Amino acid sequence: MCATCGCGGGPVHADHSREHPHADHAHEHPHRHAGLLAPPAFTPGRIVRLEQDVLAKNDAIALRNRAWLGEREILALNLVSSPGAGKTTLLERTLREVRGELPVAVVEGDQETPLDAERIRAAGCPVLQINTGRGCHLDAAMISDALRALDPPRGALLFIENVGNLVCPAMFDLGEHAKVVVASTPEGADKPLKYPHMFRAAKLMLLNKIDLAPHVAFDEALCISRARQVNPALEVLSISAARGDGLDRWYAWLHGAIAAIRHHDAGTPKDRALT
């Protein structure tokens, strides 16, 4: 075993006469050993350096998902919101509107029940339900499995409806093209400040149930300014998924995003700048 880094089996040596690759090490030192077959033997009390990013495994799978989607020119959107903001209603209406124009598929994430998948299936769309059980978010490995099971055709639009939760899904890159956060007027104008990570991670905010704004004393301008306080680049569309207000602009946004990935390779690396 190398006395410097603890790798290799057998007795400790410090003569650096043998050789081994150090590609998986967080440090470099000028020696190599041959034949690293046995797991490292470790002595009590020694410090083993890892320097391992805990989300690195998820991010690596997300990167593969993004490449898989990019090769097929599939636009994948990760829909996130608190429970009850109207993600499924928005999806039902959107599917009816756009599925005549292009292939659409949906991944539904909920802790329990296939209820949302049944609603999407009733709207005539291929759907895969993921029940996360004790989990509070979808992760990249779940989406990797879902992509292979659903196998959306080239050029499809894929909606991933995440678990209703404004905290955890912000941290887990799925390989999507963008996160779309749905906020609804009864939740109040301060949601972006209360859950800044999610609003920072999103590319687009859909301000849903805008038809209810007068009834719930919702200040639209204040909500948008708060959202842009945490994410200056956030795009915002005010809509009502139930009544139809503003949905033309949402569909136009979707078509713009589809056109963009057809002109660029969609394998854009995740922008970690503000997440």
Next chain:
Amino acid sequence: MHELSIAEGIVDAIRERTGDARVARVFLEIGKLSCIEPEAVRFCFELCARGTGVQGASLEIDEVAGRACCRGCGAQDVAIDGAIPLCACGSADLHVVAGDRMLVTAVELA
């Protein structure tokens, strides 16, 4: 409670490196902008470590302050604290350079 997934990731990362070796201490770096709550990690870590060489290990958590470059005023090294990263100039248009990650930096073997 994404800290459960985080804790599983911590235990997996350690076991990939040290296998079933007994671990006495785990050194973590948790960025203050990372959206990871250290106390929740402690709670979940105990659950995830059960039955592994990491069971019973103590957690040494280093909370790393957020630092960023500001695209608004051009400041190169801005200290960021609080839930909403803001430069002193009022801009939120920041490129975070530290404090947004969570690392297992090292372990001490038992």
